[in-house]
Amino acid sequence: MKFYRSLLVGAVCLSASIAALPMNANAASVSITGTLGQAAQGYKVLLVSSTGSAIVSTANEAGKFDISASKTAVKGATLQMVDAHNRYVGPIVLAKESLGKKTCAHVKLAGASVKLGTLKLSKLGYAITKSRPKASTFARQSIVSGSTSGNPLAAGTGGIVKVSTAQKKACVGSTVGTRGVRTFDANPLVLGADLDSDGLPNALDADDDGDQVIDAVDPTTTQTAALNPWVSLRTSSSLFNAGLNPTLSPADIATVLGTPGNYAIQFFIGQRNFGVTGLNDVKYAWVDCGALIYCGGTGPTAKNMATHLINNNTGVNWSTYNGGFKKETTNADATPGLDTNLGTSTNGNSLYLMNRNGRQDPESVYWLASMFPNQGANTLQTVKPGDVFTVRYNTSSGDSQIVMMVNPHAVTVPGLTKVNDVAYTGSALTPDSAGKLKLDFYRPQRLTTTGEEGTYRDMGGLRYGVIYMGSQDTACLPGAYSGYESGFSLLAGDGMAEKLWPLADTTTTDSVTGTSSNQLSFTLDLRACIGATTYDAATAGTQWSIQLTGAGQSLTGGSNRASLELIVRK
DSSP states (O other), X not given: OOTTGGGGGOSOOOOOBOOOOBOOGGGOOEEEEEEOOGGGTTOEEEEEOTTSBEEEEEOOTTOEEEEEEOHHHHTTOEEEEEOTTSBEEEEEEOEEEEETTEEEEEOBBOSSOEEEEEEEEETTTEEEESSOOOGGGBBSOOEEBSSTTOOBTTTTTTTOOOOOHHHXXXXXXXXXXXXXXXXXXXXXXXXXXXXXOSSSOGGGOSSTTSSSOOTTTOGGGTTTTTTXXXXXXXXXXXXXXXXXOTTOOHHHHHHHHTSTTTEEEEEEEEGGGGTOXXXXXXXXXXXXXXXXXXXXXXXXXXXXXXXXXXXXXXXEEGGGOOBOEEESSTTSOOOTTOOTTTTBOXXXXXXXEEEOTTSOSGGGEEEEEEEEOOOGGGHHHHSOTTBEEEEEEEETTEEEXXXXXXXXXXXXXXXXXXXXXXXXXXXXXXXOTTSEEEEXXXXXXXXXXXXXXXXXXXXXXXEEEEEEOSSSOEEOOGGGEESOTTTEEEOOSSSHHHHHSOEEXXXXXXXXXXXXXXXXXXXXXXXXXXXXXXXXXSOTTOEEEEEEXXXXXXXXXXXXXXXXXXXXXX
């Protein structure tokens, strides 16, 4: 396997605190019921614990849901809605409270049974009770509302909303609800808590800390976003950037994203992220996509591009893939004590058990899939930020599950405008006599989310670098870069991410696409990158393949990334 390909399983795993919620209703002692109405038939209501685990109830033809769980699981949990297409809708507000000029929303359960009755389902991305339930059923802790209607600040925004310190503290004087409900909202390690108090749990929030820097690029939220799948995109199309091509259409984007090998949603879960401590505690794991057309429903199209059997651009049907076991280093022994028969289930959409057997401890066990939606021209209509996955895993105590979501990510790649101060026309790049390439380019774009104007946003805060794709794909190390000071800071450290993408964009916020000020520039010493001896010995006309990549922060197993594939000719 080449070095760059191995990046799919090659970055550091960030631990996060998760405690499993058993799905066995027989052990339950608390009941949560409510009705969202006929329009919500097929909706899923998730009871999300503060630790990130979930219990799911599907609304019937009348929109009624019924959740049974233990008191421990319910205490401090929130209720979140996912629509019939398996896309995140928003939170359920249990009660609202006037506090001076502020309206406060209570969203956390207290651990007692409660009948919420018929709720009002708002088009703004939340639901709220029509009458306040007993104070013993919800927590006194509350969050500030965006209006007197009781809507949480992030309702309908995907979580990309600015939350000030004053707003976070606005409702500390709440007087209704039950005291003593422990919460973990200030803990950046907890996936089901609400770090920015905007009403969305971290696992379903694209901007966990409310600074309007999305989690994909925010170094302060890599823990809370650790388990969300990350997305890899690559293409050799020279105009695949909305800064270079203002007429770039969703159809143009779908053509690239719908082609095998160009686009994949990467699942990479450390065994400890399932809340277990033993080497063999998890027997198998798989992804429940619900009604997502590409990996759920009646005719799923998704391909798994990296299994325990293969890793290529053809893949296997994910819906019929049952997992398995694989060692990352085939010629080395498995981790001592690890049962190599684990990893196989009777469920499709399986994750396989990958043993990073270079590390002889339980942290060497991971669960992986590389999912290509395979939706062709329909990709942007069927694959969107907000798509929710339920990861189900089996232990000796039965099945448990956690939720994760596709977050905003790049749908275009860096747009190269000039090479050595000459307009780039799409042909091979030619270094100067010293083997150097000055590259000027636009940032990759993501699609706008609810509440944002236009179609695209240039992504700030990405880390950039060039990978030389030789017999062994290799990062161009920090010493190969110069002339970057006006737009980048050089990352320090010996980690893989720092070697691959050593230049950090100093502009961290996203911006409207297309202005010249949105361009970045640096100079690459290709001779230093591929080696002076190799470069000097090459004859005129010798070609090399490189990738110019913009990457996000390191999540579990890798980073969101967008790569432009280029040819360099001496």
